[in-house]
Amino acid sequence: MAGRCESCGMPLSKDPEGGGREADGSRSIRYCSLCYDRGAFRHPDATAEEFQRHCMEALAAKGMPRVMAWLFTRGVPNLPRWTAPPHGRS
Numbered sequence: 198m199a200g201r202c203e204s205c206g207m208p209l210s211k212d213p214e215g216g217g218r219e220a221d222g223s224r225s226i227r228y229c230s231l232c233y234d235r236g237a238f239r240h241p242d243a244t245a246e247e248f249q250r251h252c253m254e255a256l257a258a259k260g261m262p263r264v265m266a267w268l269f270t271r272g273v274p275n276l277p278r279w280t281a282p283p284h285g286r287s
């Protein structure tokens with residue numbers, strides 16, 4: 198199954214960098230480069246709702262109609278990053 202970022206839902210194949218980076222420099226197979234870099238989330242304190250809004254603004258800024266941006270991001274709160282317990286799985 199093609200990997201999708203577990204934080205924002207973007208297919209990792211669409212990520213220009215092919216995935217986020219772990220602390221040791223290897224590619225993450227779970228998170229994209231926009232969400233995750235060098236072993237840490239770029240927006241560690243964001244709630245799912247804040248992050249969803251952030252993604253929507255980013256898509257809208259790229260010229261996507263807002264209704265499309267909303268459709269693309271409405272699943273964000275259901276992704277594993279946001280549904281897993283905060284100190285659960287690594």
Ligand SMILES: [Zn+2]
Nearest residue numbers: 202205229232
């Ligand atoms: Zn992502």
